[in-house]
Amino acid sequence: MSEKKMLSIWFFVGLMLTVLGLMVTLTGVNYLFHPQNQTPVTLVHQHLWWGLRNPNLWWGAIMLVGGLLFLIPAYIHYRAER
Amino acid sequence: MLHISWVDWSVIALYFVFVIGIGIYLRKFTSTGEDFFLAGRRNSSWIAGLAFLSANMGALELLGMTGNTFEYGMYVAHFYWIGAIPAMLFLAVYMMPFYYSSKIHSVPGYLKLRFDEKTRVLNAISFALMTLLVSGINLYAMALVLRTFLGWNWDACMWASAVTVAAYVTMGGLMSAIFTEIIQFFLIWFGLMLASIMGLIEIGGWKAIFARIPDSMGKLWSTSADPSLNGMHVTWMGIVLGLGFVLSFGYWTTDFLVVQRALSAKNLRSARMTPVIASFFKMALPFIVIMGGLIAWVLARDPSSGFKLLVDNGQVRYDSALPMLLARYYPEGLIGLGVTALLAGFMAGQAGNISAFNTVWTYDIYKSVIKKNASDKHYVWMGRVATIAGILISIVTAYWAKSFPSIMDYMQAIFSWVNAPLFATMLLGMFVVWITPNGAFWGLVAGMVSSFTLFILVKFDLISRSLITLSNNASPMAANFWRAWWAWLICFSVTIIVSFFTKPRPREELVGLVKRMTPIAKEEDAPFYKKPAVVAVFSLIILVVLNLLFW
Numbered sequence: 001m002s003e004k005k006m007l008s009i010w011f012f013v014g015l016m017l018t019v020l021g022l023m024v025t026l027t028g029v030n031y032l033f034h035p036q037n038q039t040p041v042t043l044v045h046q047h048l049w050w051g052l053r054n055p056n057l058w059w060g061a062i063m064l065v066g067g068l069l070f071l072i073p074a075y076i077h078y079r080a081e082r
Numbered sequence: 083m084l085h086i087s088w089v090d091w092s093v094i095a096l097y098f099v100f101v102i103g104i105g106i107y108l109r110k111f112t113s114t115g116e117d118f119f120l121a122g123r124r125n126s127s128w129i130a131g132l133a134f135l136s137a138n139m140g141a142l143e144l145l146g147m148t149g150n151t152f153e154y155g156m157y158v159a160h161f162y163w164i165g166a167i168p169a170m171l172f173l174a175v176y177m178m179p180f181y182y183s184s185k186i187h188s189v190p191g192y193l194k195l196r197f198d199e200k201t202r203v204l205n206a207i208s209f210a211l212m213t214l215l216v217s218g219i220n221l222y223a224m225a226l227v228l229r230t231f232l233g234w235n236w237d238a239c240m241w242a243s244a245v246t247v248a249a250y251v252t253m254g255g256l257m258s259a260i261f262t263e264i265i266q267f268f269l270i271w272f273g274l275m276l277a278s279i280m281g282l283i284e285i286g287g288w289k290a291i292f293a294r295i296p297d298s299m300g301k302l303w304s305t306s307a308d309p310s311l312n313g314m315h316v317t318w319m320g321i322v323l324g325l326g327f328v329l330s331f332g333y334w335t336t337d338f339l340v341v342q343r344a345l346s347a348k349n350l351r352s353a354r355m356t357p358v359i360a361s362f363f364k365m366a367l368p369f370i371v372i373m374g375g376l377i378a379w380v381l382a383r384d385p386s387s388g389f390k391l392l393v394d395n396g397q398v399r400y401d402s403a404l405p406m407l408l409a410r411y412y413p414e415g416l417i418g419l420g421v422t423a424l425l426a427g428f429m430a431g432q433a434g435n436i437s438a439f440n441t442v443w444t445y446d447i448y449k450s451v452i453k454k455n456a457s458d459k460h461y462v463w464m465g466r467v468a469t470i471a472g473i474l475i476s477i478v479t480a481y482w483a484k485s486f487p488s489i490m491d492y493m494q495a496i497f498s499w500v501n502a503p504l505f506a507t508m509l510l511g512m513f514v515v516w517i518t519p520n521g522a523f524w525g526l527v528a529g530m531v532s533s534f535t536l537f538i539l540v541k542f543d544l545i546s547r548s549l550i551t552l553s554n555n556a557s558p559m560a561a562n563f564w565r566a567w568w569a570w571l572i573c574f575s576v577t578i579i580v581s582f583f584t585k586p587r588p589r590e591e592l593v594g595l596v597k598r599m600t601p602i603a604k605e606e607d608a609p610f611y612k613k614p615a616v617v618a619v620f621s622l623i624i625l626v627v628l629n630l631l632f633w
Contacts, residue, residue: 006111009129009264016100016265017272020093020419027089027415041284041410052283055276056415063272 007078014071021063028057086232090418097422098246101265101429105250105258127352129264131359134343136263137434139270144371144427145223146493148407149400151375152382152391154559155299155313156632157321159372163302164326166364167625169334170357171618176597177335178344180512182353183594189338189508190446196511196595197587198519199450204526205504206446209338210439212500214472217435218479219493224428225480227405232421240480243425247433248473251440252466256346259430259437263343266426267363273423274370277404280411281377291373294380302632309553309560316560317553324563328570332501336508339438351606354614361621365628371404378403381410432476440468498537498566503529503573510577513597515589521581529573536565 031054041052051058125133151158181192190209194202221240228239250258285291292300298313305311306318334340334357344356381389389410392402408420444465449456456464507526510517539545540561548554551564592599610616 007107009261012100012104012261013265013268016097017268019096020269020272020422023089023093023096024415024419027413031413041280048284052280052411054413055280055411056413059272059276059416066272 005078005081008074010070011074011078014067014069014074017063017067018071019067021060021065021067024056024060025064026060028054028060031056086417086421087414089415090421093415093418094422094425097269097426101250101262102246104261104265105253108258108261109253111257125260125346125348125352127347127355127359129260130343130347130352130356132267132363133260133263133346134340134356135360135363136267136430137259137339137343139267139367139427139431143367143431144270144274144424145227145401145404147371148375148378148404149402150559151372152378152403153313153400154557155295155379156302156372156376157312157314157316158375159302159368159632160321160325162364162368162372163625163628164321165330166334167361167621168326169330170361170364171621172331173335173341173344174354174357174614175618177508177512178354178357179350180595180597180600181341181345182347182350183600188442188446189336189341189504190442192595193507193511193522194446194450196592197522201507201519201523201526202446203451204523205507206442206450208500208530210442210447212496213339213435213439213442214475215479215483215496216493217432217439217472217476218481219483220428220432220435221476221480222483223401224425224432226401227421227424227428240477243429243432244473244477247429247436248470251433251436252469256342256437256441259433260343260346262426262433263430266423266430269419269423269426270370273419273426274374274404274408276416277407277411277420278370278373278377281374281381281407284411285377285380291376291380294383295376299379300376300632302629304633309555309557314559315553315555315557316551316563320551320556320560320563320567324560324565324567328502328505328566329497329563331509332503332505332566332570333497336504337501338442339434342438342441349606350604351608351612351614355612355617358614358617358621361618362624365621365624374404374407378407436469436472436476439472440465443468443472498562498569499530499533502533502566502569506570506573507577510574511596515592515596515598516581516586517577518581518584518586520584521577521579524580525573525575525577528576529569532572533565533569536568540565 035053041048147158147161181189188206190202190206193205221244224243225234225236225240228234229236232239250262282288282291285294297305298311301312303318306316306321309315309317344353347353347356378389378391381387382391389406391406392399405424408417412420444461448464448468449461453460503526506529507522510525511522536550540547540550547556547558547561550568551560553560556564589599594600
């Protein structure tokens with residue numbers, strides 16, 4: 001293996017989850033103001049918990065936090081070793 | 083067809099750009115043969131462990147197993163628990179020291195050292211063929227999803243995914259494949275687990291789901307005494323012998339696609355921990371696939387839910403269960419994430435097969451038979467050529483797979499043809515000193531031929547399925563389990579019989595290759611709770627608890 005210092009896999013995992021989590025969260029924020037998304041389940045079960053109608057918000061936030069937990073330590077470690 | 087917004091397209095496009103970017107980034111770190119074929123042997127047990135599991139999470143894992151659960155019920159969980167965990171732990175505790183310490187590049191490489199060249203070449207060719215056929219299935223399944231749910235042109239999606247995989251594996255070799263496999267691992271959890279969570283919320287929780295499922299679909303063992311009592315129409319004996327022993331051990335301990343990931347670990351302890359770490363995540367996967375299948379089953383039987391599987395020419399497409407759940411629960415934005423998770427699974431499965439193919443082709447066929455004394459640089463170049471050639475052949479096999487009515491039939495035939503007899507050969511080779519090269523070769527030939535013959539005879543109704551399954555109402559899946567068992571038994575018996583009459587290799591040549599002839603490998607020091615055998619016991623305890631919980 002080359003001696004050049006390589007970014008760890010966890011950095012890439014974190015980057016991917018952070019970017020995708022941010023995109024999903026932003027769509028969730030948009031639905032708060034423009035609740036136009038109608039999946040079959042919201043049409044059939046109107047009585048269900050509101051989260052079923054806007055999972056983008058909480059699921060995207062979980063992804064975003066999870067991504068940052070990988071991304072930041074991996075980047076700090078990489079900078080420290082360079 | 084799903085409604086895909088520009089946000090969804092952006093998520094999908096971002097993933098493709100990302101994996102190509104990783105390939106470009108890793109190219110400058112990939113110069114020697116060890117870099118390209120074994121990822122430099124520097125991975126931690128966590129990286130190798132997640133890659134070990136991800137290489138197996140291809141098309142069949144996601145679509146096939148969710149669809150199978152819809153068709154057969156809870157019995158599909160056997161593929162994850164008894165059909166995987168004992169074999170993974172056996173690999174870690176008993177077999178990995180041989181594989182890792184002999185510094186081989188491949189499983190056929192071990193066969194060459196333990197037996198001879200002809201056994202190695204026979205296994206290398208059959209394995210290379212198998213990887214290309216399975217890689218083609220991943221391509222086909224990916225194209226099927228894109229076409230069915232996004233409305234893409236069939237040829238365009240097949241070529242787009244093939245070119246992406248070819249690009250990043252050619253540039254970064256096994257390291258590229260491992261990087262994208264790990265990213266895919268996280269994408270699958272984040273992209274697909276939400277479907278099960280939403281299903282649980284909608285139906286009313288765990289207990290509400292099982293209250294609506296009959297025992298034949300919702301139990302693991304208590305309905306296995308009589309095949310007519312369970313959805314898979316199989317007995318506990320078929321599960322234990324065929325799936326739990328032969329198919330499972332055959333796949334997890336000898337299939338180079340997964341073993342290669344463990345060989346990329348930085349030291350022996352990490353290599354042994356690789357399958358142990360993977361075992362915990364393997365046991366958790368049913369939360370996505372089995373739970374998803376059961377939720378789909380419950381919803382499909384409730385007319386008020388409005389949930390239906392796809393029907394094609396009057397035939398229900400079980401494989402559509404997972405995508406239909408995504409369509410039901412995911413709004414814009416999340417749909418892109420779900421589709422990306424599926425695509426990532428297919429691409430990682432295909433990349434895994436292609437990286438295993440390029441290694442076996444280069445080391446066990448090209449270097450062994452065609453060009454013996456070339457430079458390391460030449461073999462890396464050949465590995466890259468083999469990657470592109472493998473992808474092109476996969477496109478052909480994908481079109482071939484498309485012509486089959488059932489992918490599952492085709493897949494199980496391939497596994498029982500190659501892996502089941504190979505497991506008998508490896509087991510005898512590693513643990514019995516007097517097994518001879520000719521015994522191993524002819525045993526392997528007999529096992530492979532018998533498996534293939536049984537498949538053809540049953541498929542074309544030349545013999546009754548009940549002859550091999552020992553029961554009158556066994557399902558095709560039960561027949562797969564039993565056929566694997568007979569192929570293993572035939573290989574095992576022929577290997578022993580021929581070994582009685584042929585000459586073994588001198589004992590001094592078997593040092594490090596057979597258990598009795600191998601000094602105990604020195605493993606790196608670690609606290610007792612980090613020792614592979616100790617963690618493996620913990621994994622076994624969870625396995626027992628899960629089986630009792632769903633007994």
